[in-house]
Structures are given as structure tokens and as C-alpha cells.
Amino acid sequence: MTLSWTTVLPVLIILSSLIPGLLIFATPEKAARRRIIINLSGIFVKLMLVALMLAGVSQGLEFSFTIAFLPGAALVLQGDALALQFIALSSVLWLMTTVYAIAYMEKSPLRSRFFGYFSLCVSATVGIALAGNMITFLLFYELLTLATFPLVVHRGTPEAMRAGRIYLAYTLGGGAMLLMGIALLHSIAGTPNFVPGGYVTSLVDGNSLSLRIAFGLMIVGLGVKAALVPLHGWLPQAMVAPAPVSALLHAVAVVKAGAFGIIRVVYDVYGIEATTLLALTQPLMWLAATTIIFASIRALQQQDIKKRLAYSTISQVSYITLGVSLVGPVAAVGAIVHLVHQGLMKITLFFCAGNFAETLGIHKIQEMDGLGQRMPWSMAAFTVGALGMIGVPPIAGFISKWYLVTGALEVNQDWVLLILAGSALLNAAYFMPLIYRGWFHAPPAGGWHENNFAGQRLETHWMLLLPPLVTALLSILVGIFAGSIFSPLGWSQFIVNREFGL
């Protein structure tokens, strides 16, 4: 194997967060400045490498790295367009979350451990994105579980430990299912690299039952992380983690890993043709539709801001699964672009929820009265995120919803419109009261629980304020300029043209 920059680049992208992570573990607790420098330089190196790869892939270059791993299944890292969509999202949001986390964790103990695992978590996520075959995917998928567990239990309180136990039970169970599914698939089709259109189409005859079982096992395994009902139980529990962790978990790392895996399995392993032949799309569609509606209704009943957001994540991430299972090019664009759009909006919401908690000690929806007067900027960002989730134009969420709606019509699945319309109504029902309380109610007469950063020029620490503002702005910009080539939508179109051979 010759070493050229196209083979090394995928490895470098993973190493650019792995090495800083390991260095941070070795940093003494008190050396905050050194830790921040290592962390940020890692991020900037990664961003530059990702930009390089984006430029390369849009020019038609192929990035691939292979090393022997298991008999019949090499360890393959492959930088294709779909992988880059996920990598770009996770690198940008990693930057935002790290800036946020530096301020958020300023006074808490065990920061080296926290930031170390944080970087490992991003490395695992990027590995999932770059994985070139199912075995590699599985490897990073399990690494992600291990890297996120210490973050979930970081606070060490009994609730955090309980959440961690539940998280581990779900994800390890899911991982085992995924392993079985991949093993079964390996025995039928081997483990070649991901390829647009999949590699099992020629094997459908005679193996249909085994292929269906393998698909089911893999969807169950991926569905745990993608939080498909009834495998979603861990997600609302895991929100006891610190706000930056919740933000990363909900927007990028864990739930998106599951959703991304579903995209890979449907498009690049089974392929649209085989999935349709095996009649696997309809059950997946029903599963996604149930999840969307069920989680939205559950979200309505939560009185805790972060819990409501968690159920909202469950519902929104299933848009991706729904779009994938519709197997039409337009719906596929909607699904792939929602990967990015949901990430931007949801991370904004979690940043803001963290700001409310950090600055004023607000955790419940009832306590949000009059927030707009005390924290106008955070509340404005929150409003942008919430309206985007409802699907109000021109915020990003509208674009993905529009593509899903027209995509459903294109493949004559008109009933999906009902699901999407109902979900939008429910979204409005559970987000509007928060916005209303924040802007239209008077602040509590007795003052706030806590009042940190009072009397300063900014409503809260600038590093807490900047990330939500940037992500809120981004979610408006990618919505307004959706038509340009460099938007997530343009890139999704590029991916789908390749997947569907258009």
C-alpha cells in the first residue's frame, strides 16, 4: 500500500481529536490553560483537515485507508460525501461545545477527565462517519459507547449513576444485537466496503429470511442509539449529564451515530433495491412514524426543560429514519440534511437550557417566566431553535420538513403528511408555552433562584453566550441560503445524486 495524502487524511482526522484527548488525560487538573490550548489546537487542526477533505471530495478525489484487521474484514476508513456531512457537523459543533464546556465546567472538579473523554467521544463519532465497512463501523460504534459513559456519569451523583447504568444497559444490549446482525450478514455476504446501491442485491434470492433477520438485528442495535421507540428509554435519563454533554449527545454524537448507521445500512449495505425487494422499508417507516408521534406526545407532559428537549430529540431524529425509509431521492435529501439541521437547532436549545440553569438556576418550564427580560440573547437563540423545530421558515427545520413532505408525496406515501403535520402541531404545542413564558410573562416577583453574572454587561459568561448565538445564526443562515451549493442542502443533494445514481 502506498502512502499518499489521500490515504493518510482519514487517519489524521481521527487522530486530530484522539491525540489531544490522550494528552488532556495526562494534563494536571490545575493546568487549565495548557488543557484549553491542546483542546482548541486539536479542533482547529481537525477543522482544517476536514476543509481539505471537503475540497478534495467535491473535486472527485477518493480518500481511503485500509489495514488488515479480521480475516475477511479489513479496517477501512473511507471519506465519502455522506461521511463528510457527518464529520463537518461534528467538527463544527465540537468547537462550539468545547468553547461552551470550558466556561460551563470552569469551577467543577475532574476537568481533565471530562475533556479527555469529550475528545475521545468526538474521535469515535468521526470514526463512525469515516468507517468504510460494517466491521469498522461496529468498532467505533462500541468505542463511542465506552467514551460517552464516563461523560454521562460525570457528576457522580446517584441520579447520574443510575442514568449511566440505564445508558450502559441499553447501549451494550444494542451493541450486542448489532454485532449479531453484522456477523449474520458477514456469513452471507462477507464484509466488503460500503458502496452506493449496496452489496446484497444479488444475494436476495434464497437468503431473504436471513437477510431480513440481519436487517432487523442491525436496526435494533442502531435503533437504541437513534432512540427509536421502544428503545429510547435511556435518552431522557441521560439528560442528567452536564449541559455540554447533553448538547453533544443529542445533536451529534450518540443519536446521530444511530441515525447515520441506519442511513449507511439502508443505502450502502442493503441498497435501495434490496431493501425494497425484502419489503423492509414499510416496517421501518411505521417504526419511525410511531416514534415521531409518541415522543412528541411524551414531550408535552414533561415539566423539566431538558427532559422536554430530550423527548423532542427522540421525535426529531426519527425524521431522519422516516426520510430514509421513504426511499425516494427527495425524501433522502430531507433525511440527510436533517442530520445537520436538527444538530444545529437542538444544540442551540441545549446550550440555552444550560445557560438558564447556570445563570439563574432554572430547570423547570414554570420557572421560565420573564426570562426574555433578564437573558434576551439566550432567549432569542432558544426561540430560533424552537421555531425551527416546529418548522417555521426560514429556519433550517423548515427546509428538511419541506423535503420530507414533498418526498413523501413523490413516492405516494400520502399518509406520512399526516404524521409530519401532526408532529409539527405537537412541536408547536410543546415549544410555544416556553417561548410564551419567556417573552410575555413578567419575571417572578420574588427574584430568581440564583442570579449569577448580574449587573454585568452581558447576561452571562461570554463563552456560554457565544456558542448558542452562533449556532442559532447558523441555523437561520443554512435555512435562508439553502439554495446555494455550499449549504448542507446542496451537499445532501450531491450525496443523494450519487446514492441514487442520478
Add this chain to the structure above:
Amino acid sequence: MSAWIWFSVPSAPLLCALLLVVLRSRVQALAPWLCLSLVPALAACVVSSAPFVPDALWPGARWAADTSMTRPWLAFTAVLWGVASFYAAYSQRNDAGLLRFWLFWLVALSGNLLLIIAQDALSFYVGFSMMSLSAYGLVVHSGKPQARRAGRLYLQLAILGEILLLVGMAMRVHAADGSLLFADWLNTPAAPLSTAVLLVGLGLKAGFWPLHVWLPQAHPVAPAPASAVLSGAMLKAGILGLWQFLPSVAPAADNWSLQVWAQPLMTIAVISIVLAALLGLPRQDAKQALAYSSVSQMGFLLFLIALSWLLPEQRAPIGAALTLYAVHHGFAKGALFLAADVFKAGGAAARMQTRWLLLAVAVPALALAGLPLSSGAAAKTALKALLDDPAMSHWLLWLQIGALGTTLIVARACYLLWCVRQQTSEKSSAHTIPAAAVLGWLVLCILPLALPWLWPLMQPAASDSLALYKWLELGWPIGGGLLIAAAGLHFSWQAPRLLQTSRTPFLSLSLSLKRRLNQTLLPSFELPWLDHDWRQQERRWSRLWRGHTVNRSAVLLLIFMVIAGLAIFRTSVLQEILLWLP
């Protein structure tokens, strides 16, 4: 002129909003200047420029205005918003939450302008939702319980309408092979389902019966200038939407077409016209009566839409009549709603004699009913010219009964305004309005008389209305209505108590919906066994196996071997064992 002028039309108010946020300490001083954000819109009406095609936004976006319909529409909207903005700068001057009010105001304005210049469905939808959602902030501005109740109902129905609009729009786009341009939709027949969805979605904004339930609640509780734009300009968005989204297409041989629904829709329009006028009469508040009058007037506009479905070949003249009616009603209703504030304000308005004020307000009021020589006469003549066919003459009678109802309801509104004026003394008025703002209102009041002669598009209809028999036709509902009103005043008729209440069951329904949604509707998938202390179990398990490890492993191994053997020879051996067992 460059196409960028279309871009500046909706972005100027947004820019002003941004400026207000930056200079938020000086909102009071800046407010009177905010009406300048309408300069690009007015300029765009006057000069002709190429359409703006912002491809970076979404493929197919196209902003422009055609001369026959959307340009007058844009002009009247801009003028009305401009006058109302200037007026609101003084009438809301001392309110709490002023910055919030102006931000919502400007975003709603931007949305309203955008939806008019939108020539593709998506731009329309963007403008529509900006306007619909921001209008909520105007409705609940006062913060009173009544306003919040009305606001809740408004918001629930606005969101419902918006989502229905999205679904209907997607269906139409799909039917038109992915084209977003209204121009392409002219040749795409609408399917029954998308027609129904769009009728309800846009109808919830247009506010005709039976989708009007929010309107008489929400419009009166907003500040007067906001009510003026809500009734005068924003309601028209629903009508404009129906016109653009569901264009009448000449029917194909056997296809379902909009023609089938034209007659039922005309019936709904007439019910809306007559019923709303009756329901509005017992109101005790001028703005409530005016809001019901809006429901009634929207019936006329809906009637025109339905007529265009019935007579697809007459789309152009019907569109002209629709524009005349929309412009006429926009100005007149705006003037009337503003009057609700002028009559109780201090300052220049308070110094004017009551009779002059009443005379000024009588012009738009009677114009609504179709006063000869006014814009109302021109608009109604244009409408009636379309009903020449003897088969349609029964509709004409209903429209005249509607005009009678309108006369009654505006007379009632004027009476209520007069009552307000009597109760207000110079001292008790909350705010003072300078002469310039009152002048703006007076211009709005005069416009119904000036428009037929100044505006070229209205001139033909206006000169048509001059014939003597037209005077009779237009005059009898007004004369009759005024006689009934005078009799009512003289004998001080009172409506039964039951009808006087302004509460509707929909308000409590909307509240109970909100409460119901917060209750537990679905079980959670909590897994209680995950909470067990599994460490204990693990210890117990280990204790069980302590010692005798080798023996027990051997036993285990044996059991496994037996099971494996059974699995291999499963059928025969199992059967034998089963037979052998007693």
C-alpha cells in the same frame, strides 16, 4: 430600476427591527420614523422593475408584482401600514413592552409585504408564517387576561392554518411537477383534497364563517392601530392566498374541478355576510362590532373567489373586482379601527368637535355599505357587473341584504364610538395624539371618496356606478339600514342578553385543549428491572458456585453436550424419549 428593489421591500422593515434592537434605549423617539421602512414598498409600486430571482434562497424563488393585482395590493397595504405605524408611534407611546411591540409589528409588516410580492408558493408561505406568528404579539400586547385568552385561540388556529397551508402547498407543488411558481399553477387543476386543505388553511386567516371564531375575539383586544392592520391588511392575505393557490382552471372533460365547489362556497360566503352582520349588532364595543363587520366583508371577497371558480373564463375581470374590493375594504376598515382610538385620545383629536369626527368616520363607514360616489359603490358595481346572468340574480338579492346588514353594523359602530367619545373627557384620555397622526387618519377617512377618481383602475367601475338606477340599487340598503338604525336609536332597542355576551365556547375549548395536552396521555417505557441492584444478584450467583468448581463445570458441560446432541438428532431421539417417558 434594478430588481433589488423587490429585495428591499420586505428587508427594510427587518433592517429597522435590527436597528431598534441596537438602539433599544431610544425606541420612543425612533417609533415615528419607522413608517419610513415602507418607502421601498411604495417605490416598488410606482416604478417598474424586473423581477427579483434569489436563487440562493431556494430554487424557484421569484419576487415581483404584476400591475393588475398585486401592485395595487402592495400599494394599499403599504399605505395602510404606514399610516398605522405613524399613529401607533403616538398611541402606544407609554406602553410597557414597547420594544417587543415594535419588533412584532415590523416582522409582521415584513411578512405581509413579502407574501404580496411573492410569485412562488414558498416565498408566500414564508411571508405568511412571519405575519401570522408575529401578529400574535400584537394581539396579546396589552397583557390583559382577555387578550391572552384571545391570543391563545388565535395562535392555536394560526398554527393549525399554517400547517394545513404547508400540506396543501406540498400537494399543489407535487401536482405541478415540482414547480413553485404561481404562473405554472394556472394550468394545474387542483385535486379535491388539496382544495379542502388549502380552503381551511387559508380560510382560517381570511376569517369567513365558520372559520371566523378567532377573529371577533382577537381583533378587538389588540391596540387600535394593530387592529387596523390586522383587519385591513392581514386578513386579505388569506384571500390573496386562495386566489393564487387555487386558480380557477378551465375544466377538462371529465375531471373534477373547482367549479363543483363554487356554489357551496358562495353559500358559505352569503351566510358569512348575513350572519356576521347579525351577530355583530348586539356588541357593546365598537371594535367588536367592526370585527364582525370584517367577517361579513370577507364574505364578499370569498364570494368573488367562488365566482372565479364558477366562471373560470372570467378570471381577469373577477381579479380586478377582487382587487378593487380588497383595496376599498382595507382603507375603510383601517380608518374605522383607528377611529376607535381617535375618539378616546387626547391632543389634537380631543380638540376637534365631535360632529366633525363623526362626519369623518361616516365616510368610510357608509363606503363599506356602498355609498354612491365612494369606493364602495365602485367595488360593488364591479362585483354586480359580474352577476349579469339572470341565473345569478338571486345572489344579487343576498348581496343587497348583506349591504343592509353592513349599514346597520357600521351605524352601530359609529353609535358606540360616539358613546366612547361622550365618556372621555380631556383629562381621562390615556395618551395624546399630535395633529400629524390625526391628519393621517383623516386621509384614510377621505380616501374612500378620493380613490374612485384618483386611481385609474377604479375609474371605470366608478363611472359605471353613476347611472341613476345604480344609485337606487346601491342606495336602498343604505337608506333602509339608516332608517332601521334611527328607529333603533329612537326606541333604544336592546338585543337579548344572551346575544350580548362576547364569550364563545371556542375560548374555553382552546383552554381545555391546552390543559388536556399537559396531562399524561401515554405510558412511559420505563424499565423498572434496570433499577434493581444487580450487584446483589451477581454476588448470590457467585456464592452459589463457590467451591466444587470442577465438578459443576463437568456437569454443565455434560448438560450442554446432551442438549447439543438433542439438537443434532432432534426429531428421532426426542420422539423416542417422549415415547419412552411414561
